[in-house]
Amino acid sequence: MLSNTYPRCWKVLSVIALLILVHQIELSCSTSPCINLDLVVAVDTSSSCSQTQFDRLLSEVKALVSKFPIGPTKTRLALIGMSQTAQVLANFDDLTSLSDFNSAVDRLTMSSERAEISKGIKLARESVLNKARAAPTPRLLALVKDRQCAERITGSSDAELASIKSEVAVLKLTGNAVHAIGIGGLWNSHELKAIFGTNYLLFKNTNKAMESAKSLNNKVCPKPACKSSGRTVKRETCFGKSQHVLTVNDSAFTSSGMEVCRQQIARSFQSCAEKHSCYKMERSIGSCQADGNSEIVETLQFLDRKKQSCVTYEEKHKVNCFRASECKDQVADVVIMLDKSGSILSHYSTVVDSAKAIIRSLNIGERNVRIGVLSFNGYLSYSGSKTHVRDLLEMLVNLGDEFDVFEIIRKVDESKTLDKYEFRGTNTGSALKEVKKLFNSKGRRNVFKAVVIITDGGSNDAKVLFQAVSDIKNDNVTLYAVGVGDPDDLDFDELKMITSPESDRNLFIFNKFDQLRHWALNFSARLCMELRPPNPKLCEADVQIKSISPCLSEKMQTTTVNFKYDTVKTCIKHLKNEISNGCKATCVDPIDGSDHLEGESWTNMCHDFRCDSSGNTILPTSVKKCVAADFSCKPIGAAPFRCRNIDGEERENCQCIDKDGEAVLVVDNPN
Incomplete structure (x- = not known):
């Protein structure tokens, strides 16, 4: 040929x-x-x-x-x-x-x-x-x-x-x-x-x-052929109760004696039943095969703005069975916080064992993963006729002080010994403030930072925790939370506030402590991916996630995560957190799943949305503009412009036409 x-x-x-x-x-x-x-x-x-x-x-x-x-x-x-x-x-x-x-x-x-x-x-x-x-x-x-x-x-x-x-x-x-x-x-x-x-x-x-x-x-010159012809309907991820629908028509026609492929893209919205997520990172290890190897599958899913679609990438490779659980290329500062409050004491040994499983999986080293582990609670003290709740924070392993895994495990194991204090509160906020100081004094610059909190209940210092979460997120620290125990004792809204806007993937809830062992193994596998520098695909797709926390103490948090290249073309994850006073209803953008407050109006992909006082997203009744390659909006009848085909690839000489009162994007030679 x-x-x-x-x-x-x-x-x-x-x-x-x-x-x-x-x-x-x-x-x-x-x-x-x-x-x-x-x-x-x-x-x-x-x-x-x-x-x-x-x-x-x-x-x-x-x-x-x-x-x-x-x-x-x-x-x-x-x-x-x-x-x-x-x-x-x-x-x-x-x-x-x-x-x-x-x-x-x-x-x-x-x-x-x-x-x-x-x-x-x-x-x-x-x-x-x-x-x-x-x-x-x-x-x-x-x-x-x-x-x-x-x-x-x-x-x-x-x-x-x-x-x-x-x-x-x-x-x-x-x-x-x-x-x-x-x-x-x-x-x-x-x-x-x-x-x-x-x-x-x-x-x-x-x-x-x-x-x-x-x-x-x-x-x-070979005549172009459309990759496919006819009508295709792409229903995107269901966010809230609505989803973005792309209707694509591909057909060939003759222009100046040549056959040309033309793609028409129309956009609309429809109701859907259940909210989903379009951001996940998973790593699974297959069973050991006869050749002595196991297959590792790493899955990355995110919303690609260029394609206006939820995309999934899968990478597969084989490794020796004995090395399948090893993690390479990890560079991060990680602190594990262990709740040692009174209600958890009988299960504290299980909590410690889950932390040890995570530690064993990490590529610990001075230039790789630096680990810190602490336990936290609160205790009663008396001063005359007054009773005070004091913070009790025990630094089991200081961040970056120890790189011998066996020695780290030994020190964490020693914390299983009970101490003299009978009352143990859950002073999560005070502990998190200390972790922030720890990162500031001993953390490395431009290195991924994460905190894993394992607890069995709500905090006893909710206001302190609310501010501490906002402060540490603005230091670009990712938070994971594990809640274990009776659902009535767990404060789900608080845990969601801690982990937003990644609660769908960073918050774990269990009824029984023995479930922690299985979770620790799965979570360790995921950390193999998360503690590496972010995948460049996240920066290329301009991924952004925005969520608003539940209202706590008449305040709400808005947290945004985005991925951008730095000056040397390294993909970096950025967090930004803002606190607002008062409680308001929230709405969900049906295109990217981002949260918005009641009374707010916004534009996404040339669609105008509004959030009403009941938390319902008011959708546009019609589409009057087309999306250009740079995400600007072109009105019907605009001069030819640069746009993207249904696969997110840039094309020249696109048109925005009127079809039954709706704007339709026309892409010639989309293949």
């Missing part, structure tokens, strides 16, 4: 490159599969008569590829210079943009020696095309020559022609296409015929090339 379809497309693109030079017309095969290929351009630097002609040749070489979308997953370019010797000026990995290619072209120098084309082809085969992508990505070698002068020895010897034919045959047998392109004048065409038979490109007259360009484009 490579020697038929893609050579034809290159033929047309070569013609078009000439047209671009004289600014008469712009045509391309941009709607065909040939936009995704590995292209090697080999330039004969000895074929120009003068430096002026050579400079013109270099300009034409640049124009030759100017219509290709350059990128690691699209068209990749490489450049070779040929005279008596051949040299790779730039390989595929060296060029990531059109400007990189142009800079490499500028390094070509004119030679007065006759070129040996066969050496250039051999070099391309051995040093460049061997690094090309595998099928179905097409691989193409384009040999470019300029006019030759009568004063120079022209043509190639019979031996050189035989070498050219031999090298071309080897390339074609290995799935590579080869083309010869002659630009700008008359010369001996034996080399071109040897390379590509009678189908070489020889441009003696640019006007003739312009006249034939459109017909060649229609006849030769």
